[in-house]
Amino acid sequence: MPKSAKKALPILKPGVKAPNFTLKTTPDQSVSLRDFLGRPVVLTFYPADWSPVCSDEMGLYAQVMPEFKKFEAEVLGVSVDGVWSHLSFSKDRKLNFPLLSDFEPKGAVSKLYGVYEEDNGESARALFVIDKKGLIRWSYLSPDGVNPGAEGILSALEKLR
Numbered sequence: 001m002p003k004s005a006k007k008a009l010p011i012l013k014p015g016v017k018a019p020n021f022t023l024k025t026t027p028d029q030s031v032s033l034r035d036f037l038g039r040p041v042v043l044t045f046y047p048a049d050w051s052p053v054c055s056d057e058m059g060l061y062a063q064v065m066p067e068f069k070k071f072e073a074e075v076l077g078v079s080v081d082g083v084w085s086h087l088s089f090s091k092d093r094k095l096n097f098p099l100l101s102d103f104e105p106k107g108a109v110s111k112l113y114g115v116y117e118e119d120n121g122e123s124a125r126a127l128f129v130i131d132k133k134g135l136i137r138w139s140y141l142s143p144d145g146v147n148p149g150a151e152g153i154l155s156a157l158e159k160l161r
Helices: 052-063 065-070 083-093 108-112 151-160
Strands: 022-026 029-032 041-045 074-079 099-101 125-130 136-142
Touching (some): 022 099
Parallel strands (some): 074 099
Antiparallel strands (some): 022 029, 041 125
């Protein structure tokens, strides 16, 4: 395969049980997906803290949080960056949801969801809406350089009602 050609990632599809995970959100605190059973979860994988598109995307989700809360949805951001980068990025961007570090073993959770890009060692830009019972109801793989926005997420949350 030519170096410029990219294989499509095997992103998890709707109807699949969302794999549980536990990741660090601070050096001494962890978050598990199972902690959110009973509420919808928006799981957003992104390539890197501080990159322009990721900054815009995470900032948008912080701004749209009141809309997500209307659906009682929790938002979790996941990338392979370390917790110190996440804490600094979150503070700088005034994010109001946790960023989880898929740092060690690098990309393990991203791999579970089919969104780890081996060629560059980052999570792809991907979105999942998980229902109250832990089933994936919507998933979307976005091109790296494109902010996927919030409309798809909001539409998927609306369908959960």
